Amino acid sequence: MELEGADTGIPGGTKEFKEVALKRLLAVTLMLILGVSLLGMAAGKVAVVLDVGGRGDLSFNDMGFKGTDQAAKDFGLQMIEVQCATGADYLPNIRNVARTGDYDLIICVGFLLGDALAAASTEFPNQKFAIIDVDYITGPNIMNFVFRENEQSALVGALAGMSAAYHGYSAAGVVLGIEIPVLWHFEAGFRYGMDWGLKAFAKHEGKAPSVNLLYTYTGTFSDIALGKAASEAMLAQGAVGVYNVAGPLGVGDHEAVAEAHGNLGTLYGPPYFYGVDANQDFIGNGFHGIASGMKRVDTACYMAVEAVVKGQFKAGVTSLGLKEGGVAISKVGDLADFILFGISGGSVSADDFYTIIANWAQNRSTIPGWIWDAVDTLEAGILDGSIVVPTASTGDQIAAVRAQYTLGAP
Amino acid sequence: MTENPARESRLLRGVHRTVTGLHPALESIVAAIVGLLIGAVLMYIWGFDPWKAYWALLRGAYGGSYEWASSLARATPLILTALTFSICVRAGMFNIGAEGQMMMGAMAAVCVALFAAPTVLHLIIGLVFAAVAGALWSVVPAILKVSRGVSEVISTIMFNWIGRWLALYLAIYVIVDRMRPEKTLTVPVTARFPILVRGTDLSASIFLAVGVALVMYFLLWHTTMGYEVRAAGLNPTAARYGGIRSKRTMIISFLLGGITAGLAGATIAMGLPPSYAIFGGGAFPELTNLGFDGMAVAMVGRNHPIGILVAALFFGGLNAGGRVMQFYGSNPVPLEMIRVVMGAIVLAMAIPELIRLFPAIKNQGERFFAVLRRRRETRSKEGKA
Incomplete structure (x- = not known):
């Protein structure tokens, strides 16, 4: 398309004209590239801020990451994770991300970030936030997620x-x-x-x-x-x-x-072991873990991103229970999910997949x-x-x- | 132990002279460049673009007033804990106890929440509490050393643990916020350091830190007491021969160190937004490692109060800029990698001072093993008898 336009843009055969045309061509292509990349940016970005626990716990923080990551993939968003080395990083990290103004949503995973988010949310009234496990932050730009x-x-x-x-x-x-x-x-x-x-x-x-x-x-x-x-x-x-x-x-x-x-x-x-938060039934190769009371941090993060994408952002407290899929007792399907999760985190060997399920089933019987x-x-x-x-x-x-x-x- | 001690010490002296022969500032710059290069190679190997990452680091650390304020805020407690280490090094001792002393100081500062007082007075009371708590926690190892010859390295490390658990006990059971049991009571507004730059962490506690550093400089270099402390550090035997009471200088240097560490804790409890409280639930996420980081700052700052100010600004920048590397543009570097790179930079920068301190460290080690050996000999004698 641009090539045709460029061709017709050259009336004569002189060198200057050709140069001008070339420059125009370049400008058009550049603008096109810019337009495409702008479109790409318009697709949106989400950030997930984790507390000092950080990644690798195969539980709370990893689930927060997993849920946001899944949502970002499903809705075609860009996603970044921000970890905090110390407690003094909470507020600056949230501020740094919010200051860019590029992010459609900032998810804070965990109640330790509550004070920092309460402070930052008033400083950035146009930035949308979500926080897990906190119900006391009021403000038109924050979704609080709690679990029953x-x-x-x-x-x-x-x-x-x-x-x-x-x-x-x-x-x-x-x-x-x-x-x-x-x-x-x-x-x-x-x-x-x-x-x-x-x-x-x-x-x-x-x-x-x-x-x-x-x-x-x-x-x-x-x-x-x-x-x-x-x-x-x-x-x-x-x-x-x-x-x-x-x-x-x-x-x-x-x-x-x-x-x-x-x-x-x-x-x-x-004796049995009953896990919590994540599906911890796979700890120790599936021996002794009989069931876990799961708190689906990943579901909450997914819901937060979904709400922003679909324009259903609702400030205030959202309570997630059995009905909303926010909490559950572990079943076999979840176990497979979480073993794969453990394999991707490197704490479980892929060869043990069936052994774990077999041990677990034997224990349940x-x-x-x-x-x-x-x-x-x-x-x-x-x-x-x-x-x-x-x-x-x-x-x-x-x-x-x-x-x-x-x-x-x- | 070694086959040829003369050759070994000649080699060591050669390395020592080459490294220390440079001008200290030049030496630090060379060390910083080496550290940055090592970090760059590490990032390159793991597939990150070092240029973009370092650009993010630089911009995040010193790219504007917000960034400068963030860097200064992170430098504040490090200045104080670095002073703890360096005062004792100047007196010829290794005080590894800044961590525990700082935690006790922070807990003492939180205690101002238990009563009301007018604005400035409340703040000053908190600082006095923190200074006294830090000094008390530091004077016990000092007394053990003076009276029983207990190695201060061992005793201060042990006191770090006792201090940590005692502080956790206080944070969880005694000065706990009953409504939010994961943290301590909140320091009231009357006892807080005012924020200097709106929208950042920078509070007036930076003035306290810089002021203390200047006072320490004056004390060590312009008073008789400071002269005695430094003389005892340079050569204890000669100092004693010259009439300096070495036990007194030891106690004084430990007390001063404890005071600065305690104040470092106070700058967190009373000067770090938004909580103005210490989180026991996450096992002190704001405090942990500030004492140890201070040792690195002290070494990079050549154990000189003015050098420490510069080094702390550099470390504060590394902290503040390192955060930004996580989400800068198309090249986000995960926090774990950032910490590896920071570690490489810090290590490279501390090496010149470490080499300079090596004879003293070696002495400490030899004395320690000598004690062990003596004990084993007495035990074997007892066995024979």
Whole structure:
């Protein structure tokens, strides 16, 4: 096209004319290239800012990256990730990205970024933001995403309660991190679910089991050794397994469970390990991880990008539960997804794919089908709204839940 | 141990003379260029464009007033922790304890949230708290050294751990914000350093850091006390022969170091937006490593307060610019790679001073192994008896 135009633009055959035409041709091509690249830029950019935990945790941060990356691919956007080396980087990193004005959306993954985003969002009123696990940042340019962790924990609690009763154990354990309101959601849900599970067991077997709840707030999200110590104490007190509610501490919890199996000389069956946030069933080649209460950070990030692309950006708090696919109890399909995720992260060898699934399936078969069906019943009840799982966000509320579902505590 | 000690020391002296023979400023520049080249090669090998990356670094560090302010903000605590290390090096000791002293200082500064006071007074009280806490945490290793001859390298490293866990305990259980238990109480507005450049992290704490550096320069080079400290560092035996009380200089240098480290903690707690609090939940994401980074700053700054100011500006720029490398244009470099490159630059820049300090480090090591050997000998004697 341009060539034809250029040809007709040359009336004579003199050298100057040719040069002028050549320059015009060049200008037209340049403008075309510029136009195309502008179009490419108009397709948009998203940034995901991670806290000091950083990539490689195969959990919270990696899921935030995965969800945003997937959305960027699906909607044809450019995506960058910004990690923070120290806590002092949070605010400057958000500011640096927002200052460019190039990004349609900046996603902050994790509550540690809350203060920084609250400050930055008022400085850049035209920049759209999203944040995970924070519900207190008001402002017309921020989507807050929170999860109804009580729902996923209720499912895990029901499973743990019933499996303890079935295998004749006297307790089920929960190892938590720092006692913050988010963790109260987990505790409240687990208490309700465990109570529900024990009642379901009593109804099925015709006799009420005696199973206690053991729980510890370790005060840390990073000290794996403390998680192991807390788990060992619970297993020694007769716990059928431990539910990890402290991210990385799960590695320590799993170690404690694996060592207990080593002492018993067993490979499958109780004690079990219950994972959190990501699908952690694949930890330790699929041995002992029976189910995970998943918190789909990736889904939230995907939804945030989707909302911006489709012009449905909605400031305020979006709560994600079972119904919205924000939380779930792990199933076989997720396991395959997350093993692939682990392989891409380099922490799982590709050769182990089928071994892990086989180990996991073998372990799951140590719990009878009717218990799994009961968990599905609870899930269906929560989904259709006939069952409402209690939650707690304040000290008074958790005290009330603890008083209602004592689970063996005097 | 070695077959030919004379030859080894001649070689070492040769290297030493070649490196230290240059003018210090020229030497630093050569070291910086070497470091940048190593970083460039590393980035090239892993498929990043070093030119674009360094351009992003430069622009992110010193490209405008916003960038300068960010770099200065990051330099502030480093100036103070670098002083901790360098004062003690000048006195002939290795104080590795800036990290723990800084954490104690930060916790002490947060304590101003427990009571109200008028604006400037509140800030000053917090600084005094932090300075006292840092000094207390530093004086114990000093006393152990003076009275029992405990190596300060070992004791300060141990005190770093004790300080870290004590500070975490305080942050999680004592001065915790009950509504947001992942962090400590928030320092009230009356006790905060005012922000100097709107929209950046740069607060008036930079004046504190620069002021302390100048005071330390004056103390070390223009007072009798400073002269004694430096003389004891250059040659302890000669200093003692000359009538300098070496135990006193040791205690003084440790106290001064502890004060500066404590103040470094205060600049974070009271001068770092937006939280003005310390996060225990993430295990001190704002504080961790500032004490150790300070040692690198001290070495690049040749353990001289004025040199430290320049070096801290350079390090602050590396920090502030390094962030930008992550998302600059078509050549985003992941944070892990940026840290590798930074490490190469820092290492290259610290090497000249490390070589200069080598005899002292070697002495420390020999003394330590001598103690071990003596203990083993006594034990084997006891066994025979």
